[in-house]
Amino acid sequence: MRLLSSLLLAGLLAGGLPAVTQAQTAPATFTKTDSLTLRKFYDEALLRGQSYENLRYLCEKIGGRLAGSPQAAQAVAWGKLTMEKAACFDKVYLQECQVPHWVRGAKEKGQVFGNKGKGVPMAVCALGGSVATPGNKPLRAGVVEVKTLAELKALPDAAVKGKFVFFNRPFDDALIEPGAAYGGAGDQRRSGPAEAGRRGAVGALVRSLTSARDNNPHTGTTSYGDTPTKVPGAALSTLAADQLSQLLKADPSLQFELEMSCQTLPDVTSYNVIGEVRGSKYPDQIITVGGHLDSWDLAQGAHDDGTGVVQSIEAVRLLKAAGLRPERTVRAVLFMNEENGTRGGNKYAEQAKQNNETHVAAIESDGGGFTPRGFNVESTPAVFKKVAAWGPLLAPYHANELTPGHSGTDIEPLVGAVHPTALFGYDCDSQRYFDIHHTAADTFDKVNRRELELGGASMASLIYLLSKYGLQ
Amino acid sequence: MRLLSSLLLAGLLAGGLPAVTQAQTAPATFTKTDSLTLRKFYDEALLRGQSYENLRYLCEKIGGRLAGSPQAAQAVAWGKLTMEKAACFDKVYLQECQVPHWVRGAKEKGQVFGNKGKGVPMAVCALGGSVATPGNKPLRAGVVEVKTLAELKALPDAAVKGKFVFFNRPFDDALIEPGAAYGGAGDQRRSGPAEAGRRGAVGALVRSLTSARDNNPHTGTTSYGDTPTKVPGAALSTLAADQLSQLLKADPSLQFELEMSCQTLPDVTSYNVIGEVRGSKYPDQIITVGGHLDSWDLAQGAHDDGTGVVQSIEAVRLLKAAGLRPERTVRAVLFMNEENGTRGGNKYAEQAKQNNETHVAAIESDGGGFTPRGFNVESTPAVFKKVAAWGPLLAPYHANELTPGHSGTDIEPLVGAVHPTALFGYDCDSQRYFDIHHTAADTFDKVNRRELELGGASMASLIYLLSKYGLQ
Incomplete structure (x- = not known):
């Protein structure tokens, strides 16, 4: 935009404040x-x-x-x-x-291991309130991907037990208000780790709550409620979540390794x-x-x-x-x-x-x-x-x-x-x-x-x- | 903001599109x-x-x-x-x-020389359409600061001749529409160099058209109209403009050196x-x-x-x-x-x-x-x-x-x-x-x-x- 346009605009406004157009x-x-x-x-x-x-x-x-x-x-x-x-x-x-x-602690690391045995790093961060991985040590397990808590509920025990549950429902981008998309996707983060623990999973990986396509993991509170077994919960960046989902399609037996040393004082x-x-x-x-x-x-x-x-x-x-x-x-x-x-x-x-x-x-x-x-x-x-x-x-x-x-x-x-x-x-x-x-x-x-x-x-x-x- | 809030919002919106509130x-x-x-x-x-x-x-x-x-x-x-x-x-x-x-050309440099003889660099850029400094060489001269074209007009010839005219009127930050502030400040850039040349100045320095306080100079077209003497015009970043104005208060005899090699093909x-x-x-x-x-x-x-x-x-x-x-x-x-x-x-x-x-x-x-x-x-x-x-x-x-x-x-x-x-x-x-x-x-x-x-x-x-x- 150059000057002439805005001069006209200034002229228009010089007569006073903009009119109340939305009566x-x-x-x-x-x-x-x-x-x-x-x-x-x-x-x-x-x-x-x-x-x-x-x-x-x-x-x-x-x-x-x-x-x-x-x-x-x-x-x-x-x-x-x-x-x-x-x-x-x-x-x-x-x-x-x-x-x-x-407190988050010093350790916060995620990687995927496929057939070749070499870890592929994934951008992760601990969810607020999460427990650490046991002994603050790397925790390696298979991954089962779901889109909803209901989908997890419907899975047989054998499909969940000993694995990471990977909650990967994206934001509904068609919503005009991003806050509504946040609300619509948030149960994964809030209740995902608790529900995963209840079903015998070793941990939960949650797609970050955002429309952005980048490598920033988004933290935020997760709540265990009265779950007897607390398992660690981590957020994956949206790019990492997309990548993990792709890798799982190619190799459903891949393993994810999570290491976190967070704790509640x-x-x-x-x-x-x-x-x-x-x-x-x-x-x-x-x-x-x-x-x-x-x-x-x-x-x-x-x-x-x-x-x-x-x-x-x-x-x-x-x-x-x-x-x-x-x-x-x-x-x-x-x-x-x-x-x-x-x-x-x-x-x-x-x-x-x-x-x-x-x-x-x-x-x-x-x-x-x-x-x-x-x-x-x-x-x-x-x-x-x-x-x-x-x-x-x-x-x-x-x-x-x-x-x-x-x-x-x-x-x-x-x-x-x-x-x-x-x-x-x-x-x-x-x-x-x-x-x-x-x-x-x-x-x-x-x-x-x-x-x-x-x-x-x-x-x-x-x-x-x-x-x-x-x-x- | 955390999740609960937006869940409520999502619930509110679930019933349909937001109501038309501005009838x-x-x-x-x-x-x-x-x-x-x-x-x-x-x-x-x-x-x-x-x-x-x-x-x-x-x-x-x-x-x-x-x-x-x-x-x-x-x-x-x-x-x-x-x-x-x-x-x-x-x-x-x-x-x-x-x-x-x-074309802008390779040379684009501004600096201030006070009593100590050492140049202080200033963030400048050529205004679009400007001529180069004579011979594409550094042009050094005193500086006279004005806020408006009218203020320049009121100055005696002796105060302008052989100098840079420094147009330093800021955006009116109180305007809600930045476009109106742009319109209100823009005559300096559009006509400043032409008017400076008419009055016998060697060049014009123009405060960047922005509310931002940083070191980015803002280019944009300047027009010589039918001015017989075209003198170079450059934009100063707002921080450079503020600094130059301060330095001028302390030392009205300081010199500015501008070097630009722009040309119209x-x-x-x-x-x-x-x-x-x-x-x-x-x-x-x-x-x-x-x-x-x-x-x-x-x-x-x-x-x-x-x-x-x-x-x-x-x-x-x-x-x-x-x-x-x-x-x-x-x-x-x-x-x-x-x-x-x-x-x-x-x-x-x-x-x-x-x-x-x-x-x-x-x-x-x-x-x-x-x-x-x-x-x-x-x-x-x-x-x-x-x-x-x-x-x-x-x-x-x-x-x-x-x-x-x-x-x-x-x-x-x-x-x-x-x-x-x-x-x-x-x-x-x-x-x-x-x-x-x-x-x-x-x-x-x-x-x-x-x-x-x-x-x-x-x-x-x-x-x-x-x-x-x-x-x-």
Whole structure:
């Protein structure tokens, strides 16, 4: 594209903000002041936003920070300091919780042995929570490939016993929302190793949960539930999974060798980090905004969920920078242990219940730091209607897709505990998210400054409207 | 983000496509068949799309392909072959045009000399169309910094004569649409060198047209118009521009040394590449879809505009793959020389006029291959209303932002020539586009497969609707 085109475009826009082209037809329940206030949030975020440099530090100086790790402890200290430096909270404090402590260990290796006896290396990584291979030694066995848990169930014992079960169902690429494809393929990772163990297999190999075609294995939690026999579970990169499947077709008797030294250590004391601004008019009505501070260990936890963390702090800072004190109390919460336990989210909800708090709404950002699309909303239809009426205010920023849908893992425990009126999930363009999700590629360089800062401003906008108007 | 969240999301979506949440309130002018047909385009694109692998070849095997270059000639041959292989056109042919032939040359160097006499290197590149420094030799002179052309005009001759004029107005980062910021800053590049020469300066240094803060200089066309004295024009990376501005504050007498050996050679014969499917019902009514085959020379021309090229071919292939022959004639056009002359676009319009063709509509993709947002529309309000009524069909794919606005440089010459009823510009998420635009970083790895293929399906959808319903 060259210049002339965009000059015309600039001319077109010079007359003011882009028109609201996607009419939300409910009666407007906002003022011109609200429109100007939102513009202030976006101006500040785009011109002087702090999310990007905060994220750089969290990713590049602290890095991967699985719950219980020394890096997670550093992230807690960083979170508290960063909130204090943001100078927009009345108080910043830690909320203690006990978290699991799983470590990957030094050994993590997969290879295939066919007739020729020479191992072909395969890109693998341990699934979070997995046990090691017995004695941390190489474990070699045959492989049986299935696409579903049901297919495993239907296999005779003899076909499974003593083997690796290889779960190889790919993402459904035709789904427009990659999150739906993730949900549709995820039982393999979540329950595959447990089910394999129940059937007498020695281990489970799981195709990585992604549409990407590359050599990055994707980790993520697996759960043994009450399985008596825990067998190791590893993710294969999609290219490795395709290759293994091909090799099995040619030689069904090939052997796979897995070696992992991961282990679960005793629980560790950790913390949610909380910053609070007291509401000027309704201090007892609470609005929570948060992301999770922990991340998988393989990379820097940039999009998952460093972006949600820095946006949650920034959203509150943007209120202050616009000269506003919210009418309702706003809390930014950096949740600990979303990835493998939700202990932080549960603790926050428990504590809220114990303190008999009133929660109006909660917002979570845990779907990456890409260009805003809007918010998913969990509420009654009447409340949704009220929220949807704010759409035109968000339209100039392309953040006006307000859709009934899932909010976030860390705020959902509030539902049973204190019954908030609505929960919101920050919704952004998700096409790239699962390419890097839970892999070594989830690094700072994948985050675009403007996309990230636009998200923080979108969250500030919603907080502002919730704080001003409530949801009743 | 972990699994549970997305499982819930998958459950939510399992009941069908996402609801149309952004109601376009005009009466629906489409059928359920249309909805199912669009779904076929997206299925095919996401499961078996060819855009991504086509783009890989164009970028990695041919690379940068400025009009007149050997690579541009290769790209013409590739385009014809790729259209033929797509097996969806009734005929594929070349349309001859004469194009300018500017070459960068081997020398391209900038450095600053302060009191200490040692040069500090600065990241520069020649602007497209620039003359070389005299004798292709280093040219050393003082520097005067301005923010605008008006500021240059107001300077006394003595402040300009014999110096480099340094145009250093940054992007307006507060604009939500980076294209508007590009338009707002672009006069510096387009006219800066010409105006500097008119005032007796020896050359012009122009801040790169981007919000990115890095060391990539951004090229792009500069025009001398009827200036009698042509002086060289170079882009500075934004970091270099900031550094030069700082150094100038400390030492206004510093000297800049520029060395460039670019030149304009005689015009070259080149071609638009055209594939045509004859309409089944109204063969004389033509719908054009296109992108530009040429690119700047610094990188691979991936997002600018390899993506538009492969999407234009793919959009027509998707019609065929869905078992459809369009009712109106559809032409995919790979335009030559958009970047520095629009000779291809002009030739296509001239020829259309000469042949007395009827053009219903034209669609251009030249804003990158990112996640779809919708289409900009140039038409009368009545026609726009008809187009906007198709919005709900595109909503499940997040491609339903239909907004009055600029279409594209290569199709606009049609307006004066054959008066098409409407022009469309494919509109996608643009936050990352100007980070890499016209730089060495516009490479294949910046393109995401799903984002690219979703765009092709969105274009196929619009072609299908235009072809079926027309615009009267």
